[in-house]
Amino acid sequence: MTNIDRVIMIVLDSVGIGELPDAGEYGDKGSNTLGNIVKVCNGINLPNLSRLGIGKIDGIDYISAPENVMGSYGRLEEVSKGKDTITGHWEIAGLQLEYPFPTYPDGFPKEVLEEFEKLTGRGVLANCAASGTEIIKEYGEEHMKTGKLIVYTSADSVFQIAAHEEIVPLEELYRICGMAREMLQGEHMVGRVIARPFIGEPGNFTRTPNRRDFSAEPTSDTLLDVLNKKGLDVVAVGKIEDIFSKKGVTVAEHTKNNMNGVDVTLKFMKQENNGLIFTNLVDFDMLFGHRNNPEGYKQALEEFDNRLPEILSAMKDSDILIITADHGCDPTTPSTDHSREHIPVIIYGKGIRENVNLGTRETFADIACTIAEVFNAENAFPGQSFLREIIKD
Incomplete structure (x- = not known):
């Protein structure tokens, strides 16, 4: 159906964009990682993400957006129980969890x-x-x-x-x-x-x-396994290999920080590979979200935005770029824990329509369904592909 040979998916770890309907059950009422950073820091400068459409996503009225943007955009809700890194990434890759992983606030038995x-x-x-x-x-x-x-x-x-x-x-x-x-x-x-x-x-x-x-091993096949079985490359950058316990990964490289993560992603983009390059940029969460440092978080977002032109110019005509997140970690709240939030999704490429608002999607797994359809890969993932809404005829 498509002329897409490769998907580059970058997870901005913890860049949530507003509380989910059940946030109160997790103690996260009022959490909005990106929105509250902008409020506390009196603005943010993200011109490249703005051109791709971040300011037009439902609920984001605090980042300016040009009338016409270069990408398609939307926000996604989490079905899985929990708000951690593994739960979020697994659902993005098509695996929803009915029960949260156990936590031990009073120590282990x-x-x-x-x-x-x-x-x-x-x-x-x-x-x-x-x-x-x-x-x-x-x-x-x-x-x-x-x-x-x-x-x-x-x-x-x-x-x-x-x-x-x-x-x-x-x-x-x-x-x-x-x-x-x-x-x-x-x-x-x-x-x-x-x-x-x-x-x-x-x-x-x-x-x-x-x-x-x-990490715990995924309890069933994910997008990574489905693509791997089709003979496609699954390139894991940063802690992706750990999150999926190496399952379905064909090539992996760990990274030292966000900017090294961008460098390694660019390195793989310049190589001949077909399939998925899957990158996690962890500094937002590890260095700034958990440490309640909104100024540092803002600066890290601006640093990533400054690197976006390099990523866009490295793309081939048959590539698409997906930028998303895995949960929130609002640095402006008293909590130092993750927060139960919507995540953004921005899609860009020569074969992708501009100015398409995907609205609010019911599960992170819509991303897995979409990427599987890109490669005509059979799957049993929950959710709905949005490929037909964003692909150029």
Whole structure:
């Protein structure tokens, strides 16, 4: 049906655009990541996203938009229970979750930790919900003296293991995380086990870039598997490979930050590949949303917007670009947790109509349905493709 050979999909991690109807059930009434940043920071400069249509999306009346924009645009609601990274990305890729991953605001149960200690041969410190930088300040010295592992969680469904690289070598830490991942199944199947290595001396500890995520494996085939089975490339940039537990991925490259993520995306765009380039830009969430830093968040959005012309000029005539998000993380609210919000979707390409308002869609999975139709790939995803609304005749 189409002359499209490749989709470049960029997830702006946590760039939500306003509360979902059920936001109150999650304690997120009033959350609007993008809108509240604009309000608190007295504006934002996103000329390239504006030209693509972000200011015309339903509910966005705080970003100016030209009368005619270059792309199609809309917003999507989340069906899955939860508001975390994995839940959002899996639904974008066609997998809706009926039950949220478990969270542990009071720490993990005794039986979980006892089994973990037996498996690893090491004791456990902390076992609470905490900031990663604060937890190593508090327990780092004791960890260095005893070799016990610092185990902690957050508002997300995560089992995080912090260890000093000189006390627990990286390969051992990764092996321990792999054991924890196998252990945490059934009722305790957390979304991610995360290795959190650090270095330094008491009073001056620093987390290193050697973090690694061990995600739950998708419970059924996603868009990545469907494309892979058709012999198409599935290129994962950033933490996409981790989010999907490598399932369906053909090539992957991890990134250091947002701008490195754009660089790596451009590198793959300049190569000969057909299928999907799937990028996650995590800094919005990790560095600014969770740390309640609206000014930093605004600056990161403007930095991405400044790189958009490079992305657009690297596109082939047979490419389409999809820009979206996975949840919110409003840095202006007292909470440091994710927020239950609509996500934007912007689609651009030589074969895509301009000025098409897709309105409010009922599930993130509409994106998976659309990309599957682009490649004429059979699937059983929930949702509705919007390809026929946006594709040029």
